[in-house]
Amino acid sequence: MRFPRPALAVAAVAAALVLAACTSPAPEVQKGASLSVSIATPFTSANPRTAHGRTATNADVGYLTSTGFGYYDPSGQLVLDTSFGKAEIVSQSPFRVRYTLADQVQWSDGTPIDATDLLLTWAAESQRLDSKDAAAQLDPATGLLKADAPADSVWFGAPGGLLRDAAKTPTISDAGRSIEVEYTHPVAGWQLALEPSVPAHVIAKTALKTSGASAGKKAVAAAIRAGSGAELAAIARAWNGGWDFATTPKDAALLVSSGPYRVKTAGEAGVELVRNSAYRGDRAARVPTLRLDYSADSSVTIGALAQGDLDVARLRIGSDFAAVSDVTSASSAVEASSRIDLVEANTSSPRNGAMLDNSFRRAFLLSIPRQEIVDQLFDGVGTDASPLQSWVAAPGDADYTTAATSNGSAAYSADAKKTLQDVLDGARVSDRSVCVLYDSTNPRRTATFEIIRDAAAEYDISVTDCGTADWRNRLVEPQAWDVALLSWDAASATRPGAVEVLQSDELAASPLDTPDSATAGALTALQRATTEAARTEALAELDHALWDNDRLLPLYRLPSVISHGQGVGGVKPGPSARSVLWNAWTWRAAAERPTPSSSPSS
Structure with missing residues (x-):
């Protein structure tokens, strides 16, 4: 990356x-043109x-x-x-x-x-x-x-x-x-x-x-x-x-802006932005009107795409991908996002003290079938997703393979898993139960839990279901869980100075929230790196420190679906993009609206 x-x-x-x-x-301004973009949360502040x-x-x-x-x-x-x-x-x-x-x-x-x-x-x-x-x-x-x-x-x-x-x-x-x-x-x-x-x-x-x-x-x-x-x-x-x-x-006066657009109206349906004619810079907008349409229901978003009422949407992987694939009037692509799904072991106040035993904890993490999780969650969704081999680089990036060969990720390779039984035999624990906390309302987390539970059973490790809709509060309770299934926006660590908002409501899930000394040192070096060489070195140190931390294990980078109407130009998503709107001032509207496709199947 x-x-x-x-x-x-x-x-x-x-x-x-x-x-x-x-x-x-x-x-050149496209006079009279407009584009609409889906947003999943309402507008509340300028x-x-x-x-x-x-x-x-x-x-x-x-x-x-x-x-x-x-x-x-x-x-x-x-x-x-x-x-x-x-x-x-x-x-x-x-x-x-x-x-x-x-x-x-x-x-x-x-x-x-x-x-x-x-x-x-x-x-x-x-x-x-x-x-x-x-x-x-x-x-x-x-x-x-x-x-x-x-x-x-x-x-x-x-x-x-x-x-x-x-x-x-x-x-x-x-x-x-x-x-x-x-x-x-x-x-x-x-x-x-x-x-x-x-x-x-x-x-x-x-x-x-x-x-x-x-x-x-x-x-x-x-x-x-x-x-x-x-x-x-x-x-x-x-x-x-x-x-x-x-x-x-x-x-x-509260609508005065400095950028390529300014707010014209705001309401329950979303926000309408119009071209700022007073803007004098290199980011002048092509499309005069940009509507941000609010809908928390992805089926409504996909229906709007199908009818030609929506031009650009970022959707979740899974059922959304299957539904939007039926929308012939839109182009869709799957990409890796900056969100990492991960496993965190509780080493501060676990429910079962066995998690404090290094051998038992490592054996449990080794038992997690990361490839099987990826295969079952993302099979048939247009992506070649694989278990994540770097905390700071994304699959497909030029330096991803290099990072994976030297950052310590080999400790969880297929060859390393062959040592699992020997590692487990070295554990000095009498209770092999592991309470796994996760968001029980999230189907992806539920499926991940079930795969982990079944795989651990082969090694006589009893995984108990501690999933709950109230997982956020449970996460900070002492002795409430042993292992948690969480996610983290890696962009928050790898892009210092960016005006970036974490896209998740899982803010406590950051591996950097309570870092060990090696991770904290690498993070400090990264935050103070003002040369390319220093930054490259700090990123490598951070990647290695996170892999060495035997309470964390990354699973995958969460794929997302970017869909846009035919003829809409300039939409260029990427794993490190702050949002699909990162370059919206360069977008171009279609000369004519395409004929709406049939409603997507339910």
């Missing part, structure tokens, strides 16, 4: 990131950078209505956007980065984007200005400050990212076109650490009641530099909750 390529050296970066004086020629606003749909809308210094393509390669500006390392020790904006960048209302907009992002995401006692004043249902919280209590509510390592207030220069950020240590992904979130002039109008964009930005900058006070608290409240809406707001 090719991952984002960080800077090689200060001089090389300065030479490579030459700020373009003009943008690329604007693409600021996906807040803790409560971090959902997949909110992130997609935020991605298309905002801009920045670059983005990641489906292979994980960082694409720099010099039409927005440039980022350059100006000092290695201390590690300082200067972000300079291009002259033409502006918000959709015509207000220039300047360094104050970036300073606002630092104020929110660095968490340096949040009041120490503010967390105790939050409403747990909303994540917002309670109405009776002190007027000077500051709480932006950002979960944080790379800017958490930027302790000092940034300095602005070049008449407000540049801002310099000092980090406590080198950080990978520094190019994308600082990008516009919500407009500073709009937040000044809503929170401080200022008039005029220039005066508003000056007020915001002054409040941030002050570091506390009622004005900063008002700004923080507006940043954290002022852009939360599920239906079109009355205040049109």
